[in-house]
Amino acid sequence: MKSNRRGYWPVIVTALAAAMFVFLFLYLEQQWEIVLLAVGLIAVLFSSARFGLLRRVELAASDHPRTTIMVNVLAALLVIVLLRNEHFALLMLATVCLYVTICLGLTLQFGYAGIVNFAGIAFFGIGAYTAAVLSLHSALPHLLVIVISGLVAGLIGSLLILPMLRTRGHYAALVTIAFGILFRTFLEVNDLLGGPQGLKVPGMQVFGWSLNDNISLGPLGAVSFYASYAVVALLLAAGAYALIKRLERSWLGLNLDAVRTDETAAASFGIDLPRWKIFAFTAGNCLAGVAGGVYAMMSGFIAPASFNFGDSLLLVSIVLLGGSGNPLGVLPAALLVVVLPEKLQVIQEYRLLLFAVLVILILRFRPEGLLPRRMREYFAGWGR
Amino acid sequence: MDPGFIAQYLLNGIVLGVIYAMVAVGFTLFFGVLDVIKFSHGDVVMAGAFTALATYAGLELLGVSDGMFAAIVITVMGIAAMAILGALLAKLLILPLRNAPPLNTLLITLMFGLALREAVRLFYPNGSNPKPFPQLLPDAAMTIGNLELRLDSVLLIVLGLGAIVAVHLLIQRTRIGLAIRAVAQDPETARLMGINFERVVLMTFALGSALAALAGITNGLYYSEVNFGMGLLLGVIGFSAAVVGGLGSLYGAIIGGFLFAALQTIGAVWFSVPAYKDVFAFACIIVLMAWKPTGLLADKSAERV
Amino acid sequence: MSGPELVVDGLTVRFGGLTALDALQFRLSAGEFVGLIGPNGSGKTTFFNALTGIYAPASGQVALSGKDITGLPPQQIYDAGITRTFQRLRLASSLSVFDNLMIGNHRNLSHGIIANLFARQRLKNEIEENVAKSRLLLEQFSAPLASRLFDPVSQLTMIDRRRVEVCRALISEPKILLLDEPSAGMTHEETRALMDDLLASRERMPGLAIVLIEHEMGVIERVTDRCVVLNYGEKIAEGSYREVASNSDVRTAYLGED
Numbered sequence: 001m002k003s004n005r006r007g008y009w010p011v012i013v014t015a016l017a018a019a020m021f022v023f024l025f026l027y028l029e030q031q032w033e034i035v036l037l038a039v040g041l042i043a044v045l046f047s048s049a050r051f052g053l054l055r056r057v058e059l060a061a062s063d064h065p066r067t068t069i070m071v072n073v074l075a076a077l078l079v080i081v082l083l084r085n086e087h088f089a090l091l092m093l094a095t096v097c098l099y100v101t102i103c104l105g106l107t108l109q110f111g112y113a114g115i116v117n118f119a120g121i122a123f124f125g126i127g128a129y130t131a132a133v134l135s136l137h138s139a140l141p142h143l144l145v146i147v148i149s150g151l152v153a154g155l156i157g158s159l160l161i162l163p164m165l166r167t168r169g170h171y172a173a174l175v176t177i178a179f180g181i182l183f184r185t186f187l188e189v190n191d192l193l194g195g196p197q198g199l200k201v202p203g204m205q206v207f208g209w210s211l212n213d214n215i216s217l218g219p220l221g222a223v224s225f226y227a228s229y230a231v232v233a234l235l236l237a238a239g240a241y242a243l244i245k246r247l248e249r250s251w252l253g254l255n256l257d258a259v260r261t262d263e264t265a266a267a268s269f270g271i272d273l274p275r276w277k278i279f280a281f282t283a284g285n286c287l288a289g290v291a292g293g294v295y296a297m298m299s300g301f302i303a304p305a306s307f308n309f310g311d312s313l314l315l316v317s318i319v320l321l322g323g324s325g326n327p328l329g330v331l332p333a334a335l336l337v338v339v340l341p342e343k344l345q346v347i348q349e350y351r352l353l354l355f356a357v358l359v360i361l362i363l364r365f366r367p368e369g370l371l372p373r374r375m376r377e378y379f380a381g382w383g384r
Numbered sequence: 385m386d387p388g389f390i391a392q393y394l395l396n397g398i399v400l401g402v403i404y405a406m407v408a409v410g411f412t413l414f415f416g417v418l419d420v421i422k423f424s425h426g427d428v429v430m431a432g433a434f435t436a437l438a439t440y441a442g443l444e445l446l447g448v449s450d451g452m453f454a455a456i457v458i459t460v461m462g463i464a465a466m467a468i469l470g471a472l473l474a475k476l477l478i479l480p481l482r483n484a485p486p487l488n489t490l491l492i493t494l495m496f497g498l499a500l501r502e503a504v505r506l507f508y509p510n511g512s513n514p515k516p517f518p519q520l521l522p523d524a525a526m527t528i529g530n531l532e533l534r535l536d537s538v539l540l541i542v543l544g545l546g547a548i549v550a551v552h553l554l555i556q557r558t559r560i561g562l563a564i565r566a567v568a569q570d571p572e573t574a575r576l577m578g579i580n581f582e583r584v585v586l587m588t589f590a591l592g593s594a595l596a597a598l599a600g601i602t603n604g605l606y607y608s609e610v611n612f613g614m615g616l617l618l619g620v621i622g623f624s625a626a627v628v629g630g631l632g633s634l635y636g637a638i639i640g641g642f643l644f645a646a647l648q649t650i651g652a653v654w655f656s657v658p659a660y661k662d663v664f665a666f667a668c669i670i671v672l673m674a675w676k677p678t679g680l681l682a683d684k685s686a687e688r689v
Numbered sequence: 690m691s692g693p694e695l696v697v698d699g700l701t702v703r704f705g706g707l708t709a710l711d712a713l714q715f716r717l718s719a720g721e722f723v724g725l726i727g728p729n730g731s732g733k734t735t736f737f738n739a740l741t742g743i744y745a746p747a748s749g750q751v752a753l754s755g756k757d758i759t760g761l762p763p764q765q766i767y768d769a770g771i772t773r774t775f776q777r778l779r780l781a782s783s784l785s786v787f788d789n790l791m792i793g794n795h796r797n798l799s800h801g802i803i804a805n806l807f808a809r810q811r812l813k814n815e816i817e818e819n820v821a822k823s824r825l826l827l828e829q830f831s832a833p834l835a836s837r838l839f840d841p842v843s844q845l846t847m848i849d850r851r852r853v854e855v856c857r858a859l860i861s862e863p864k865i866l867l868l869d870e871p872s873a874g875m876t877h878e879e880t881r882a883l884m885d886d887l888l889a890s891r892e893r894m895p896g897l898a899i900v901l902i903e904h905e906m907g908v909i910e911r912v913t914d915r916c917v918v919l920n921y922g923e924k925i926a927e928g929s930y931r932e933v934a935s936n937s938d939v940r941t942a943y944l945g946e947d
Contacts, residue, residue: 116487163674169486170421174627175673177620182666189659243806250805250812251791251798254784258792261781268741269857270767270795309616313494320491350506356499363492364477367484375785375841378816379809383839 010060011068019075023082025339026089034343041332045370054371058328063380065245073238080230081220090226094298096338097233098124098291103318103330104240105287110316111325111373112253113280114260115164116173119180120315123153123285125307126183127292129193132201132302142204146293153289154282164281165274168263180309187304198303201296204232211297229298236294240287244327249378256280257376310352317359323369332370388530397649398642399537399606402544405641406599407622408629409551410592412637415626416568417588420478420489424497425596426619428466432597433517433610434504436462440518455520455605462597470593471586479585497619505612514611517604540602547598551591552634564588568632617662624669630679639680644669694719694898695771695865700749702732702739702922709735711922712749717865719896724909724930726902727919728942733902734776736919737867741773742766753864768796770864774854774871776902782843786834786853789842790823793857826856829890830883848879855887862894868901872908880905884912906934918942 025037048054061068083089102124109115117123127149134145163175188196203212203225211228247253258266259276267273296302318337322329341351362369377383407429414422436458443454477496481489505511521536555561566574567584575581603618604610625644629636644665651664672680697715701708710732717723725733738744740751742763751759753769761769772793780789791798798815799805805812820838827835830852837845842853851871858866868887872880891897903909909916909930916933918926920942926933933939 116490160670163670163677166677167673168677170415170490170631171627171673171677171679173421173487173490174624175670178624178666178669178673181617181620182663182670185659185662185666189657189663246806246809251800252802252805254788254791255795255800257781257784257788261783262779264743264763265775265779265781266792267763268743268767268773269793269861270764271792272764310498313498316491317495350502353499353502353506356495356502359495360477360492360499363484363488363495364480367488375839376788379813 006056006060006063008060008064008067008071010057011064012071014057015068015071015075018072019079022076022093022335023079025335025343026079026083026092027086029343031344034340038336038340041336042370045332049371058374062377062382065242065380069238069242073234076234076238077231080227080234084220084223084227087224087226090224090230091298092339092342094226094230094233095295096334097230097237098295099315099318099334099338100237100330101233101240101291102288102315103322103334104237104244104327105284105291106315106319107284107325107327107330108244108247108256108280108287109284110319112248112256112260113277115277115281115284117176117281117284118173118309118312118316119176119183120288121307121309121311122180122183123157123288124292124295125187125302125304126153126156127289128296128302128307129187129199129292130289131293131296132199133193135202135297136199142297143206146290146297149293149296150286150290153292154286157282157285158278161278161281165277177309180312184304184307184309187307194303196304198301198305200301201299203300204229204294204297206232212300226298229294233291233294233298236290241327248327248376252279253376314355317355320359321362321369323371323373326369326371326373329369329371329373386530388528391528391531393649393653395531395533395537397645398541399544399602400648401642401645402541402548403599403603403606403618403641404621404625404644405548405638406544406595406602407618408625408637408641409548409634410596411623411626412629412632412634413564413588413592415631417564417571417585418474418478418482420486421493421623422473422478422589422592423490423494423619423623424473424500425493425592425622426615426617427497427500428469428593428596428615429600429603429618429622430610430612430615431469431500431504431600432462432466432593433600433604433614434508434511434515434612435465435597436601436604437515437517437610438508440520451520451522454518458520459598459601462601463594466597467590467594470589470591470596473593474586474589475582478589479582497615501612501615508612511612514609517608517610519605519608521605536605540606544598544602547595548638551595554591555634560584560587624666628669628672628676628679630681633679633681636679636681693717694721694754696750696752697740698750698752700736700739700751701747702735702744703747709922710739710746713919713922713924715917715924717898717900719864719898722891722899722901722912722914724901724903724913724916725919726904726906726909726916726933727925731919731942732922733919734869735922737773737869737900737902740766740867741771767861767863771867772858772861772863772865773867774851774858774869776869776873778850778854780842780850780854780857783841785839785841786827786845787820787823787838789853790826790857790860791819794819794822794860796861823856823860826860826890827852829893830856830886847874848883851875851879851883852886855883859890859894862897864896864898866897866899868899868903870902870904872903872905877905877907880908884908888912906930910934 021041028034102120106117106120109117130149130152131145134140134148135142160175160179164172167175187193193199203210212225214225215223255271255276258271259273263273314337318330318333322333341348347354407425410425411421414420439458439461440454443457448454473496477492478489481492521539524535526533555564563579563584566577566579567581571581621644625640626637628643629640647665647668648661651661652658655664693716695717697713700710700713702710713736727733735744739746742761745760750757753771758766758769823838824835834849834852842850855871871883901913913930916928916930917924918933918939925938925942926936
């Protein structure tokens with residue numbers, strides 16, 4: 001296989017354009033500006049898909065996977081620097097990154113292995129509550145607490161493994177739906193976890209440095225403490241993205257696809273269905289749990305009301321809207337779904353209704369999503 | 385424990401069981417003819433109750449004061465409106481997705497349910513708050529020890545059981561029932577036999593949704609209150625009941641409905657904090673799914689290889 | 690190689706009260722090409738499903754190279770060296786031809802998490818070896834198909850899909866290949882071409898034994914060494930095509946003659 005690589009300039013141009021877009025989207029406040037940007041984003045995605053521009057960018061990105069992630073992380077850091085003292089914008093940016101992380105976990109579960117998870121927000125919540133309890137009642141270093149949050153989410157998820165493995169389709173969907181509702185009700189009635197009032201969570205400390213302190217960075221002037229959390233959330237999302245992408249470009253990704261597309265055929269060719277389902281389900285829940293841990297420390301306060309069944313539906317909608325099985329699609333989808341309702345007070349009240357209608361339209365007329373998944377490319381220059 | 389107290393729990397459990405069974409029968413009917421899960425079903429229950437409520441407001445404006453008459457009118461209106469809604473939903477959202485992955489249907493109906501819920505919350509006057517539901521049934525009651533036997537509860541149980549039996553007879557004894565069973569058995573053959581597939585599907589969805597409306601109104605009359613979010617839990621419970629009973633089985637749905645009500649009742653008696661009853665019931669459902677992955681009564685049809 | 694490769698002894702499969710396969714005796718030697726025929730519902734596919742672990746047999750024994758494999762799950766049957774195709778194609782049509790072949794090559798690939806995520810150079814070598822191997826195998830069936838290695842299966846014609854399915858079953862170099870009616874949905878010419886390619890590629894895999902379920906008697910006559918006839922789950926005849934075709938029980942089963 002000759003490596004006939006393309007240049008990476010389309011990646012850089014796109015990353016800069018995306019950074020400008022995200023900055024404006026978060027910074028501008030006029031309602032008409034926001035609407036224009038949102039409509040613009042969808043129009044650009046669709047038209048560049050139609051005229052093959054998107055394909056060129058995707059090819060360039062897949063030829064330079066490492067450069068792509070680096071460039072995009074740098075571009076996102078640039079956005080953070082530009083927004084350095086905008087508390088609300090930074091909080092939203094961090095929230096988008098955390099939602100991206102959960103949705104990458106769901107992509108692993110649903111997009112690849114075909115396991116429906118209607119309890120995404122519950123595993124996020126388990127991570128958040130674990131982090132809250134551990135940072136309130138123990139002296140463990142916070143980075144470790146976040147890792148444990150992910151592990152606990154994976155571990156509690158394993159309670160569902162037996163019913164998940166034995167059931168299929170609609171029966172399997174019921175298992176996670178029942179769990180999501182059970183979890184929410186449990187939080188509400190459990191006094192140890194603060195009941196409906198929830199828990200206060202101390203801010204994150206990394207190597208003796210408190211992320212909740214406002215900092216002053218020389219010529220940049222005052223920087224909101226949310227900037228630190230945005231960086232943490234960004235690194236988490238980027239790490240999860242790199243991991244999922246690597247997984248997809250390996251035999252592991254192929255095994256998961258085989259499990260999703262046809263269980264009988266997969267079993268007839270030696271693929272151990274339980275092993276790969278457990279792997280995808282647990283890894284996905286761990287990602288959601290880690291994101292939950294960061295979320296708890298960032299928001300300083302968690303309550304059952306943040307972990308509704310409706311939020312799980314929102315997560316599934318992001319995955320579908322982006323294009324099931326395409327991690328790249330998760331990015332614009334999460335940005336739209338998380339930020340748009342926060343920025344548009346006009347639709348704030350109507351946001352769930354609008355999402356419901358949006359998802360119905362997508363499922364009805366474009367079930368493959370904004371950025372449909374491409375063929376697997378095992379490494380740079382694949383198939384050329 | 386005092387026997388009257390236990391009887392009170394039992395009576396309450398039976399009313400709940402009837403409501404759940406009515407919802408579950410809808411799920412099982414839809415699954416039977418089309419192999420789909422219509423997840424907006426719970427919100428149809430809610431919309432049925434709100435349609436009845438709106439009708440009652442209209443009757444009040446007209447000055448109708450007779451309780452029984454009003455009860456009949458609002459029930460008929462709720463049932464008719466939901467039957468039409470159910471058929472429309474099948475026609476516009478579910479049938480077009482017939483060849484898509486089954487999960488897409490589940491999601492599109494979940495989203496339709498969300499839209500319905502939000503529409504009521506936003507557009508029904510003061511819809512985001514719980515609404516009192518009128519007490520239209522005779523309020524006679526009999527007190528035996530600690531048990532307060534209310535006439536309206538008994539009426540609701542009789543009405544609900546009657547509706548379920550009627551649906552059962554409709555499916556077993558009538559021509560349209562025969563067509564529904566034929567489609568459930570094998571859609572292709574049914575089509576070849578000259579059965580209008582689409583019509584049967586639409587009628588089944590109308591029938592199931594009508595039953596949902598009745599469940600919603602029963603729920604409203606029993607608790608004297610409805611709210612826009614009531615469908616979510618009722619839908620999940622109805623779905624659980626249908627799945628635990630075995631999708632596609634009418635008896636399974638009825639058994640599942642009463643089983644869920646029993647679990648909740650046991651949970652409520654068992655735990656000092658009554659709110660744990662749902663945690664308990666759903667945990668039991670998850671365990672049941674691990675034990676009987678295709679429900680209690682479903683005939684396990686082997687996949688063709 | 691001495692003695693039969695596959696020994697099936699009294700294999701019985703029941704669905705509720707129905708006996709779909711009744712005490713079947715079956716022998717298969719290395720390198721043999723056996724045709725499995727019988728009317729619809731006679732238990733041919735059931736036999737394949739019981740052999741490959743999809744159905745659990747009610748009684749009976751199956752041994753491969755002297756090792757008991759009765760009732761093992763499909764995964765272990767595959768690892769032991771039996772692969773199959775399906776009557777109704779079971780390819781992952783959204784995935785590429787290469788991906789589908791690699792699903793078939795599962796037992797020769799590394800599946801460790803470390804090996805896949807963190808030893809990328811080694812993995813890349815393994816992938817490149819498999820690309821070459823896939824090309825070679827596909828070229829034995831169709832050179833144009835080999836050049837479409839990275840296209841999704843959904844874009845292929847019926848015959849190419851059949852070829853991919855056969856190659857998916859062959860790429861792991863099994864001892865026994867089970868073909869479940871590969872001619873379904875294809876023209877006579879296409880079936881003929883597929884069978885010729887199969888016979889040619891068998892030359893390169895000495896010892897490969899094939900069992901073919903087929904309704905086209907012309908195909909059976911041309912390619913098989915021996916035939917087994919099933920009816921109502923029982924073996925009613927066995928022998929060369931000529932012997933079987935003149936057997937009166939077989940004629941009764943097929944034509945309803947008395």
